[in-house]
Amino acid sequence: MDGRLLAQAREEKENIRRQALRTDRQRHEEAYARVPELQKLDADIAALVPRAAAGIMNGKGSLDDLRARSLELQARRAELLTAHGWPMDFLDGAWDCPRCRDTGYVEGQMCDCLKALYEKARVRDLSALLTAENESFGDFDLSYYDDRPDPVSGVSPRAQMETVYGLCKDYARSFGRGHMDLLFRGGTGLGKTFLSACIAREVAKRDFSVVYETAVAAMEAYRGARGYDADEDAQDKVRRMECCDLLILDDLGTESVNSLSVSALYTLVNTRLTARKSTIISTNLTAEQMAARYPAPIVSRLEGEYQVLSFVGSDVRALKKARSLG
Numbered sequence: 001m002d003g004r005l006l007a008q009a010r011e012e013k014e015n016i017r018r019q020a021l022r023t024d025r026q027r028h029e030e031a032y033a034r035v036p037e038l039q040k041l042d043a044d045i046a047a048l049v050p051r052a053a054a055g056i057m058n059g060k061g062s063l064d065d066l067r068a069r070s071l072e073l074q075a076r077r078a079e080l081l082t083a084h085g086w087p088m089d090f091l092d093g094a095w096d097c098p099r100c101r102d103t104g105y106v107e108g109q110m111c112d113c114l115k116a117l118y119e120k121a122r123v124r125d126l127s128a129l130l131t132a133e134n135e136s137f138g139d140f141d142l143s144y145y146d147d148r149p150d151p152v153s154g155v156s157p158r159a160q161m162e163t164v165y166g167l168c169k170d171y172a173r174s175f176g177r178g179h180m181d182l183l184f185r186g187g188t189g190l191g192k193t194f195l196s197a198c199i200a201r202e203v204a205k206r207d208f209s210v211v212y213e214t215a216v217a218a219m220e221a222y223r224g225a226r227g228y229d230a231d232e233d234a235q236d237k238v239r240r241m242e243c244c245d246l247l248i249l250d251d252l253g254t255e256s257v258n259s260l261s262v263s264a265l266y267t268l269v270n271t272r273l274t275a276r277k278s279t280i281i282s283t284n285l286t287a288e289q290m291a292a293r294y295p296a297p298i299v300s301r302l303e304g305e306y307q308v309l310s311f312v313g314s315d316v317r318a319l320k321k322a323r324s325l326g
């Protein structure tokens with residue numbers, strides 16, 4: 001589990017618990033003000049066990065007496081509550097989850113309600129980084145890719161993208177069974193971000209930690225995490241980028257290149273390769289542009305260790321727009 005997201009979920013649960021306590025207090029105030037007998041009854045019920053225990057010790061009472069008296073008081077209480085239009089359990093706690101009384105734990109085990117909040121935090125976290133389109137493999141439309149063979153390669157963009165699509169699907173499905181890095185290469189609007197988002201969602205659904213970052217934001221984090229006045233959030237982000245099960249680094253080549261960003265990129269790529277953590281990098285840069293932009297150690301790692309997937313065709317976003325207009 002991701003500690004940061006778990007902390008978020010627990011904080012949410014704590015707010016729910018506080019709200020439940022507030023509601024419970026208000027209900028008691030309301031009920032006691034309208035029906036003072038209820039307050040007296042509750043006091044009697046609370047005093048019942050200690051008083052009965054003393055009685056039993058003195059030989060002046062029995063457990064049966066206690067049970068009978070308790071049932072009598074409870075019955076009167078239920079009667080009063082329903083007579084005033086309240087449900088019978090109106091004063092028995094306003095818990096959102098009665099099972100754990102909104103603590104998030106039952107006998108040391110995480111309660112389902114907290115697990116659900118954690119799950120929500122994970123989806124929210126990922127959705128904030130992905131686009132709002134809710135990408136899924138089923139929505140990938142190959143018909144946007146030309147099916148005429150490319151004169152040079154002899155392969156049509158559609159056939160090539162069918163292969164890429166299949167590989168991405170397999171990658172998401174078999175994630176966790178081994179370590180593999182992908183480099184998505186190709187122009188704007190060919191589905192790189194879309195397919196990486198599909199993979200991110202699939203993999204995250206299976207409880208792997210996924211971090212999705214643009215290269216610009218990633219380098220920004222490394223910059224912020226340095227030095228004596230290092231920013232804690234940035235340090236946390238760097239840690240997550242380096243340690244998560246799957247890192248998706250989008251749009252490599254859009255960040256500015258300087259000694260700091262180059263060393264950050266090298267650290268990130270290398271740390272993950274060494275730890276055998278899977279990474280997907282997407283870029284608009286051609287192999288030549290990449291070689292011109294980054295030092296040889298980075299290029300050789302990306303070209304040598306990553307499986308390169310070439311995205312080809314015409315800008316799908318532009319085609320989609322044209323289709324929806326036509």
Ligand SMILES: [Zn+2]
Nearest residue numbers: 097100111113
């Ligand atoms: Zn619970």
